Amino acid sequence: MSTTTLSSKFQMVLPKAVREHYDLQPGQVLQLICLPDRIELLPLQPASALRGFLKGPNNFEREQDQQ
Template identity: 50%
Template sequence: METVTISPKFQVVIPKTLRESLGLTAGQKVQMIAYGNRLELIPKQPIKKMRGFLKGIDTRFEREEDRL
């Protein structure tokens, strides 16, 4: 777990080890989501890069009888 400091301009620096492990680059966009008392940063991916990311997912589920 890494600790960062919030600057007077409310900026933070993502530690190098995390940037490298996630493949983040300068200028890349991220989405920021607040969950209760924590923040999550999610790197935005081009839609073409996401092609096939659901391959092999199990889509079977039980339906209610009136929905068949």
């Protein structure tokens, strides 16, 4: 388990091991999830990063537009 300290300016540094494990990059946006007994950080990814995450054939058929 890694720890970090909150500075007087309310800033913190994520330990190098954590940054490397989650492949975090400078400028990456993290969402804060506030729970009753903890705070969780969730790295946000652009929607384009999700393209292709569902495996299998695309058998979606679109209905024809009505006139």
